[in-house]
Amino acid sequence: MPNTFQHLQAAHCENGVTTNLLRSVGVTQITEPLAFGIGSGLFFIYIPLMKINGGPAIAFRTMPGLIFKRTAQSLGIEVVRKTFSSPAKAQQFLDDCIKSGQPVGCQVGVYFLSYFPKEYRFHFNAHNLIVYGKEGDNYLVSDPVMETTNVLSTYELERVRFAKGALAPKGQVYFPKAAKPVSDDQIRRAIVTGVKRNVRDMLHIPGPIAGVSGIKYTGNKIKNWRDKLGVEKAGLYLAQLVRMQEEIGTGGGGFRFIYGAFLQQAHAYHKNDSLLEISKSFTQSGDLWRNAAVQAAGIYKGRITSQADFNIMGDYLLEISELEKKAFKELSKVQWQK
């Protein structure tokens, strides 16, 4: 089978893998923002007591793996998903898929990912890429966050597929089961499902640490960080917040801009102008997140370190929480086209 796989760069790895895999089976309408929105990707959670690299555990997006799963499901596309205990079997399975012309989504760890810059190589195991071919001992890799495709040797690929620790990928592979075009009507319905689920996750998730209440909770916590942790450690915590929010993969503004783009694209399927208005609220929220990041940078660079500066930082999150709460409430009231 000729290799017709097309590499498209995306902001975020799982969005990109989802988009590229779905396109490879004929879902021509899918774009990164649509995949993100249909997969209800926007989220916020701050898990107290859990530490990542010694800093706070904060996420601006939903759990790894969910975007592909939800998006495929909403479009009525069956998914193959497998993990392996034996690296040899994992390789055999991958080789068979590639031989039959099937590009394969793989979950990998980035620590041993040789084409990544050293500064980005932490023990983070929920990165996603597509393997679409093999030449000799080298696998052809489409990593959505990279501008061009890359190559990994058999050894290098095995190492990242069997990275260990939290969220260990265990050689996980996933791809759509069969080629299947999707109608605009299906996309239209999937958008509604995606938005409703995202409204639920951001507004109605129980407990104080997730969704819009999680943002407020974090804002209030930040105000105490200076006293509780000292200026230096509080600065490191804020740097971690900024990295989760802005790092490669987020599209900027903690995924809020991608969500704004999603609502604009949704408008092409549902001619309801309130979607365009609500999209603006998410642009505004992304901008506020970025202003907050500038404030945080002032603190972790040691330029502004008074309690008042921490209060300003915390207040940004309180403001964002209110703004996103309003935006999602409006989204919950949108009249969808049948």
Added chain:
Amino acid sequence: MKKDEIPQDPSPLDKFTKEVCYAVDESGNYVTQLSRGWEVKASALGITWEDIDKKVAEAKQKVDKGELSPIAYYIELRVMDLSIVSAYTGFWKWTIKRHLKPSVFKKLSTAALQKYANLFEVTIDQLKNSSVNA
């Protein structure tokens, strides 16, 4: 964010790739554009690595003084923690904690040393003499 406000600052991604950013154009429509990086996040990453380097230096000092075994140094150098080392080597966390004692480390079998050496990507010799090679 407006399209013309997308930052193009030097970043650790230079020479590797540019990243996709979403922003609105003059008519308010979302578009994507490549960005070289943003100083705010480059510095977030920068101070994170400064902190790692500091921990590495502290661990090295303790190894030099004979307070900890070289494993402690390599754990910091490879940005790991006990859970990660445990997941890769198959040793229990409390076992690894014992191996951090220089007296226990000295008596480790070659097989055990090899497990650590593989994980830290060094030879057993380098592992044993980390204070010299670091």
